[in-house]
Amino acid sequence: MSSATAHSLAERPAAARTRAGTLAGTWNLVRFILRRDRVRLAVWAGSVVAFYAYFTFALDTVFSDPAARQGRAAVMETPAGIVMGGPGYGLDDYTTGVAIANEGIVWMVLALATMSILHVVRHTRAEEESGRSELVRAAVVGRHAPAAAAVITLVLSQAVIAAVGALAMVGVGTDMAVVDSFGVTIGSGLSALVFGAVAVVFCQVMDHGRGAIGASLAVVGLAFVIRAAGDMRELGGSTLSWFSPFAWAQQMRSFVELRWWPALLSVAATVVLLWLGAALASRRDFGGGLVASRAGRADARPTLRSPFVLAWRQQSSALLWSALGLGLMWYATGTLMPEIGSMIGDMVADNLAAAQIFGPDTSVLSVTFLGVMIMFAALCCAAYAIVLGGRPNGEERAGRVEVALALPVSRSRWLGSQLLVVGLGTLIVLTVSVYGMWLGAVTVGWEDQTFADYTVVLLAYLPALGVYLGLVAALFAWLPRLTGLAWALLAYSFVVGMFGGLFELPDWALRLSPLDWVPAPFLEDVAVGDVLGLWAVAIVLLALAFVGFRRRDVVTT
Amino acid sequence: MTSTSWRASNTPAIEIHDLHKSFGRVKALDGLDLNVAPGEVAGFLGPNGAGKSTTIRVLLGLLRSDAGSARILGGEPWRDAVRLHRRLAYVPGDVSLWPNLTGGEAIDYLTRLRGKADKKRKTELLERFELDPTKKAATYSKGNRQKVALVAALASKVDLLVLDEPTSGLDPLMEAVFTEYVREAKAGGTSVLLSSHILSEVEKVCDTVTIIRGGRAVESGTLDDLRHLTRTSVTTVIDGDPATIAALPGVHDLTSAPNGAGFRLTFDVDNTAMGDLLPTVGALGVRSFTAAPPSLEELFMRHYGDELAADEAAADRAGQRPATRGASDNTAGVR
Numbered sequence: 001m002s003s004a005t006a007h008s009l010a011e012r013p014a015a016a017r018t019r020a021g022t023l024a025g026t027w028n029l030v031r032f033i034l035r036r037d038r039v040r041l042a043v044w045a046g047s048v049v050a051f052y053a054y055f056t057f058a059l060d061t062v063f064s065d066p067a068a069r070q071g072r073a074a075v076m077e078t079p080a081g082i083v084m085g086g087p088g089y090g091l092d093d094y095t096t097g098v099a100i101a102n103e104g105i106v107w108m109v110l111a112l113a114t115m116s117i118l119h120v121v122r123h124t125r126a127e128e129e130s131g132r133s134e135l136v137r138a139a140v141v142g143r144h145a146p147a148a149a150a151v152i153t154l155v156l157s158q159a160v161i162a163a164v165g166a167l168a169m170v171g172v173g174t175d176m177a178v179v180d181s182f183g184v185t186i187g188s189g190l191s192a193l194v195f196g197a198v199a200v201v202f203c204q205v206m207d208h209g210r211g212a213i214g215a216s217l218a219v220v221g222l223a224f225v226i227r228a229a230g231d232m233r234e235l236g237g238s239t240l241s242w243f244s245p246f247a248w249a250q251q252m253r254s255f256v257e258l259r260w261w262p263a264l265l266s267v268a269a270t271v272v273l274l275w276l277g278a279a280l281a282s283r284r285d286f287g288g289g290l291v292a293s294r295a296g297r298a299d300a301r302p303t304l305r306s307p308f309v310l311a312w313r314q315q316s317s318a319l320l321w322s323a324l325g326l327g328l329m330w331y332a333t334g335t336l337m338p339e340i341g342s343m344i345g346d347m348v349a350d351n352l353a354a355a356q357i358f359g360p361d362t363s364v365l366s367v368t369f370l371g372v373m374i375m376f377a378a379l380c381c382a383a384y385a386i387v388l389g390g391r392p393n394g395e396e397r398a399g400r401v402e403v404a405l406a407l408p409v410s411r412s413r414w415l416g417s418q419l420l421v422v423g424l425g426t427l428i429v430l431t432v433s434v435y436g437m438w439l440g441a442v443t444v445g446w447e448d449q450t451f452a453d454y455t456v457v458l459l460a461y462l463p464a465l466g467v468y469l470g471l472v473a474a475l476f477a478w479l480p481r482l483t484g485l486a487w488a489l490l491a492y493s494f495v496v497g498m499f500g501g502l503f504e505l506p507d508w509a510l511r512l513s514p515l516d517w518v519p520a521p522f523l524e525d526v527a528v529g530d531v532l533g534l535w536a537v538a539i540v541l542l543a544l545a546f547v548g549f550r551r552r553d554v555v556t557t
Numbered sequence: 558m559t560s561t562s563w564r565a566s567n568t569p570a571i572e573i574h575d576l577h578k579s580f581g582r583v584k585a586l587d588g589l590d591l592n593v594a595p596g597e598v599a600g601f602l603g604p605n606g607a608g609k610s611t612t613i614r615v616l617l618g619l620l621r622s623d624a625g626s627a628r629i630l631g632g633e634p635w636r637d638a639v640r641l642h643r644r645l646a647y648v649p650g651d652v653s654l655w656p657n658l659t660g661g662e663a664i665d666y667l668t669r670l671r672g673k674a675d676k677k678r679k680t681e682l683l684e685r686f687e688l689d690p691t692k693k694a695a696t697y698s699k700g701n702r703q704k705v706a707l708v709a710a711l712a713s714k715v716d717l718l719v720l721d722e723p724t725s726g727l728d729p730l731m732e733a734v735f736t737e738y739v740r741e742a743k744a745g746g747t748s749v750l751l752s753s754h755i756l757s758e759v760e761k762v763c764d765t766v767t768i769i770r771g772g773r774a775v776e777s778g779t780l781d782d783l784r785h786l787t788r789t790s791v792t793t794v795i796d797g798d799p800a801t802i803a804a805l806p807g808v809h810d811l812t813s814a815p816n817g818a819g820f821r822l823t824f825d826v827d828n829t830a831m832g833d834l835l836p837t838v839g840a841l842g843v844r845s846f847t848a849a850p851p852s853l854e855e856l857f858m859r860h861y862g863d864e865l866a867a868d869e870a871a872a873d874r875a876g877q878r879p880a881t882r883g884a885s886d887n888t889a890g891v892r
Contacts, residue, residue, distance in 0.1 A: 208656075208695075295691040299676075300658075300665035310666060314655060399653035403706075406617050406647035406719075407670040410639045554619040 022282075025141035029149035033123055037153075044115045045161045048108065052185065053168040055104050058503050059096040060173055069094045076102060077235075079340040080369040083228040084498065087237035087247070090256035097176055097255035100169070101184050105249050106227070107498075108188040110220065112161070116154055116196030117216040123150035124200070126209035144278055147200055151274065154196050158189035180254040187249035190266035194245040195220055197273035204280035214318075218325060225329065232336070232343070245269065307409055307417035315388055319425040322384050326377065327432040333373050334440020341366050341446070363448065364523075370437070370449065371521040375497055377433040378461045378515060379490065382468045384429050386486045388422040389472035393483050396476075396555050411550050419473055419542065426465050434458045449522050457521045463534035464514040470541025477548030480555065489514075568631040570595050570717050570748035571616065576625035578611055578772075585611040587772035588625070593750055593765075598743050600763035601752040608772040609752040610650065613721050616750075617647060630717055646671060646710035650722035650752075652702040654694035660705045661690025667709035675712060682708040685734050700726035711738050718742055718749045724758060736761050788825040790849045791834075795819050796842030805833060819844065 034041070063069045073094035075081045082088065086106060090098035124147050127133035133146060162185035169181045198219050202212040223244040230241030241247040251262040303309055344365045392415060395401050404414055438454040441447070472486040493513035500510050510516045514537075517530045571593035578586040586608045593599040603609050614620045616629050618638035627634055632641045654663050661683075668674040683690055688704045697705065703726045710718060718739075724732045739749055739762045753759050759766060760780065767777035776783055788809065796819040803811050807830025813820045819842070826834050838846065
């Protein structure tokens, strides 16, 4: 190779040489990223591997009895099971391996895709925005090198996660086929890479890193919905399923009849997206998006004269897009209700075992499905509250709080304005999500649950979301470095909500999740004490936030 | 109304006594004293990390002091923050703006919260500072962000301007415009605290100067007061032997170079030793003699130089700093 380059360099077409030049310095950046993110990457890898291991362990111990396993398989045929799980290969002999392939992959891909997107944006677009990349790019570093280094480190970490994760499954589980275990982990890793490549493309198109993250996560959400909708049409997935990278991992049929070629779809999609990203990158300026920002107003609107209006202005686009996206998504979910009702009917008619498990009243199944969807919607809204509730912290670290508080604005007024806007935004996205679902169901003639029922659900979830917002705010005021703990609570709530029964967690552990205090939607009556308790916790946390922020130093750069 | 009564009452604009502030184990302020009389333009000089910005942030009520007293416009900065901020405008050294607001919107927001916005004044300032208000703040360069904060501060009618290295990132033309507006503010009775390490800027507009190092004031007074304490730089060409001059007490950093038959000497002399110097020089056959008053630059470099030396001594003890840097500094005076 090297002997050939020496003499052919002069004859090589100019374009080829430029391409090599645009990648100069990649390896240095790779080493730098691994050094800089060694803790971050290790935490991601450790968490995902632990999840693989614990999932295997829990399934092995809790579902050791074949009858219990078949019961679980029957649940996986329900709409909720399909949305939360997979296409349903191997349901007739539902071993631990099959269960992991059918139920686990979707969550692995979700987690790994999030990791991929954050990693790519963090090392490309966000670096450009902070100005750090300017220093790096002024050195002997090619135009494509930062993105290439981000992708290479991503591939490396995904490879490590896949290898260690598979070995963990084999080590922890009994009779876990080695090759199939690798099928699960490698398939999930490759699917996640596709979303990393999507992020590379959005990094070129969008003006800001935050926009690139949002758009990429929206693609993940879309892919999630497409796969779920596709799989609901028929057992093993329909044509529609194949349009989602999630399916490319699930359709490998690990632990049933392993086939590797669907993974190639992930590889191909990744390559195409990366090529597209590189092509777009060559067409844009450093620090800019493909769409140039336009000139704005020379004078502010007369209304821009309070911290509240400014906070609203800063958060309005995030609110608009979240409300629109979540509203449409849950509206679409609502429209599925009749289909789900008839599916459940068919399932119970075909499958005597299922009928025995779920009892004669199958309407409970569709309500359960709705309830799980509502919980998802609430988790999305909690995520919104945490992201936007983190804005005051971002404002402070960017040095803008200093400017804001040097004005005749008290600390309480400033923090209150920020939190009020976040609170209103959270209320709006929750309202849009819940009523969106109602509207979707009503549009297609599903009227088992009334508008009033949905309103009760909405009011029951509201204080739980207040707890997440209160927690972020209190952390911001007292321990600003630890605002990430709010995400830990959200992740915990999700795991408890999804797998609490599976993991056989004790009661108090379940009760740590704010969502656990909310009654099951449409099924349980609202316990007034619980709701008031949630409100109390939320209010105490918010009060703590004000007390703490009034007495501490403003962090200055 | 309140502003007139305050001005009439002659309360100091800033009054700091024995102020302490630590961040963990780092002492940022260590017994600082600083006074700014009403209507005075006070320079606040010091090297990076001397505690200038910390002082200003205490004055703005962003940081809570550990000990000592700080008063601004007669009020307590932490407790009365909101009331006091109505009467002052602040320009930080590194301005962060809201990225999705245009420069014009940011200026309007800042001035409106301080009080009544003056549209004509804004237009005038935008023209003078050559700032395009229609661009989003995210696309502004550092200098332009600085201009946004300056325009917003100067457009407000306030009793006190707190300026933390306000001209960093501005080109010399814009610095001149800035100087002009500071003079105008002073003429209008506004007090100014101008922190800087750009000495010419302080020299141009300030009535008094406080030099701060390691969190405490090491010199303060009017420019004349400070010059009084310092040395005069002398350049002279003589025929005789320079050794007698070098031997005089109060002569520092002497360098000599052959110049025709005689020598060309440059050195600093303590102002108190000037009386002994002149007859000695006169006896050596003077061809030319120039004596320059110390610029603030030199004044500043003495403190800054001391600190550098102290830092280096500390670093040498810790064994961190390469020897070359310290060595070159030590030899600088001898040559």
